[in-house]
Amino acid sequence: MFLEEFGVIFRIYFSVLQWVIGVTRMPNQAATIKQSVLTRYAKALRAANVDRWRLIVRPDGEHEIIVESNDDHPTADNNDWD
DSSP, X not given: OHHHHHHHHHHHHHHHHHHHHTOOXXXXXXXXXXXXXXXXXXXXXXXXXXXXXXXXXXXXXXXXXXXOOGGGSOOSTTOTTO
């Protein structure tokens, strides 16, 4: 009996507290980028023989792909010591 009354009082108190401070339940935010879009970018860059790249997703939904040139990393072809 006491626990039931305490539970009702607590729920009322908590709902009033939420109303006073303006706390409401927020829905889950949608992902800023979908996995299918990221996979499409990765496949296109792999097909273009790009080894190193980064993706920046801006809050407004804009996507920026930054590609490092292959000249930045020495390979067997352009190594001065060989």
